[in-house]
Amino acid sequence: MTNETRDALEPDVATPAHGFVSRLQRSDAWRSMFRHPQLDTARGRALQSFSNFFLHLYPVKVPARVLRLRYSFRLGFIVAMLFGILTVTGVYLMFVYTPSPSAAYGDMQHLKTSVGFGQLIRNVHRWSAHLMVLAVALHMVRVFYAGAYKKPREFNWVIGVVLLLITLGFSFTGYLLPWDQLSYWAVTVGTNLVHYVPIVGGELQNLLIGGDQIGPSTLLRFYALHVAVLPGVLAMLVAVHIWRVRKDGFAVKRSSVGAFEEAATAPPSPSPPPLPRAPAALYGDRTRLLGVVDRESVTAEERGVDDTVFTWPHLVARHVVVLLGVAALVLGLGVAFAAPLRGLANPNLTPEPSKAPWYFSGLQELLSHFDPLVGGILVPTGIVLLLLLLPYIDRNPATEARNRKVAVLVFSGLLVAAIVLTVIGTLFRGPGWTFVAPWTHLYLEL
Numbered sequence: 267m268t269n270e271t272r273d274a275l276e277p278d279v280a281t282p283a284h285g286f287v288s289r290l291q292r293s294d295a296w297r298s299m300f301r302h303p304q305l306d307t308a309r310g311r312a313l314q315s316f317s318n319f320f321l322h323l324y325p326v327k328v329p330a331r332v333l334r335l336r337y338s339f340r341l342g343f344i345v346a347m348l349f350g351i352l353t354v355t356g357v358y359l360m361f362v363y364t365p366s367p368s369a370a371y372g373d374m375q376h377l378k379t380s381v382g383f384g385q386l387i388r389n390v391h392r393w394s395a396h397l398m399v400l401a402v403a404l405h406m407v408r409v410f411y412a413g414a415y416k417k418p419r420e421f422n423w424v425i426g427v428v429l430l431l432i433t434l435g436f437s438f439t440g441y442l443l444p445w446d447q448l449s450y451w452a453v454t455v456g457t458n459l460v461h462y463v464p465i466v467g468g469e470l471q472n473l474l475i476g477g478d479q480i481g482p483s484t485l486l487r488f489y490a491l492h493v494a495v496l497p498g499v500l501a502m503l504v505a506v507h508i509w510r511v512r513k514d515g516f517a518v519k520r521s522s523v524g525a526f527e528e529a530a531t532a533p534p535s536p537s538p539p540p541l542p543r544a545p546a547a548l549y550g551d552r553t554r555l556l557g558v559v560d561r562e563s564v565t566a567e568e569r570g571v572d573d574t575v576f577t578w579p580h581l582v583a584r585h586v587v588v589l590l591g592v593a594a595l596v597l598g599l600g601v602a603f604a605a606p607l608r609g610l611a612n613p614n615l616t617p618e619p620s621k622a623p624w625y626f627s628g629l630q631e632l633l634s635h636f637d638p639l640v641g642g643i644l645v646p647t648g649i650v651l652l653l654l655l656l657p658y659i660d661r662n663p664a665t666e667a668r669n670r671k672v673a674v675l676v677f678s679g680l681l682v683a684a685i686v687l688t689v690i691g692t693l694f695r696g697p698g699w700t701f702v703a704p705w706t707h708l709y710l711e712l
């Protein structure tokens with residue numbers, strides 16, 4: 267009996283025929299699940315990617331720069347993983363939660379005592395939600411400074427802004443669900459803002475909270491939004507977003523942004539037409555000297571050097587490490603810090619201070635300085651519109667900061683203002699929204 271076997275698709279590559287693992291991998295049952303054996307050849311890796319659902323979500327090869335941590339800090343992937351963790355832990359919580367004011371608070375208490383790992387799962391869910399808001403914001407900032415919202419990625423940036431808004435909506439609707447004093451009053455502060463929307467404010471507020479004040483209908487509406495509407499829309503948009511990242515070339519090469527546009531507008535070249543080439547934005551333009559020979563016979567071939575690497579295992583392995591890191595982080599936070607649960611929601615007792623969650627406390631701080639219509643509606647709406655239209659307003663194809671000073675200055679100014687307002691609102695405000703130094707008393711709501 268021969269001790270090696272040859273794959274029909276890779277006849278040049280022999281695999282050992284003996285050993286339990288080897289025999290298992292050649293069995294009909296194994297092959298019905300994993301269509302292509304693990305062969306360490308270029309073709310083998312490509313075939314593996316094509317025939318495996320999870321690997322198929324990735325392109326077979328990506329530009330080598332995608333592997334560099336400082337390119338994306340893996341932030342988009344981290345957000346996607348946090349969303350995954352939130353889905354798993356959220357479904358677990360759904361088994362024990364009833365969205366009604368008479369039951370919700372009790373269910374939260376039962377998590378501690380009568381549900382296996384109930385409190386831990388709640389803690390992990392809460393920490394993942396906070397981190398997701400933070401990671402989405404950081405991802406957007408990274409994309410901005412990389413200039414990755416420019417042609418041909420304009421619309422993916424727009425989808426991203428919608429994803430940011432949905433993420434905020436997710437956290438806000440979830441905040442109410444424990445039905446304690448913290449959640450009740452934070453959501454009261456937030457939904458009161460809707461009232462200031464010109465003309466339709468009253469109707470909009472009614473539609474959102476289902477009445478004049480937060481009550482059973484609000485809880486039910488927020489629950490339906492939180493567990494069905496928003497996850498459905500977010501999952502669909504994330505799929506489109508990541509599909510477009512792939513179709514748009516996976517990663518911006520800083521020096522060659524605008525190459526797509528140049529190629530499209532370049533004058534027709536004299537015959538014979540050049541051979542079709544891979545887009546310069548993907549592979550870069552470099553010339554290779556093939557050898558040193560007699561002058562008469564020198565042949566220089568100009569072609570794009572293939573600087574791509576196989577996704578499997580290079581990128582996939584990095585993603586697995588990031589996933590394990592994110593899971594370890596939220597688990598560690600969940601073990602160390604419990605999610606808060608104050609007294610049962612009481613519409614007649616306003617806590618002091620009554621703060622919105624940290625990602626809205628910048629807005630609350632702004633409101634304390636301006637008229638609600640200006641601070642609560644006009645300024646935030648203006649900023650969202652500016653973000654949505656950014657790729658269409660900023661037509662400069664340059665991606666390096668020194669060549670796009672205006673955009674970088676405006677964005678950085680807004681970013682610093684948002685951070686300062688958030689830090690003041692979160693850490694430096696106490697009862698009656700007075701200034702309190704956090705080292706004397708910390709009024710921090712998470």
Ligand code: HEM
Pocket residue numbers: 338340341342343345346349402405406409412414415419422423424425426427429430433504507508511515516517518
């Ligand atoms: C649920 C929220 C989001 C998820 C899951 C997500 C996921 C991802 C992933 C996995 C990537 C590729 C890797 C990377 O660049 O990190 C990416 C790229 C990108 N994201 Fe997001 N993202 C989200 C929100 C946003 C937001 C808020 C924006 C901007 C407003 C945005 C704009 C972009 C753009 C333009 C790219 C392409 C970057 C490039 O090719 O260099 N995304 N996103």
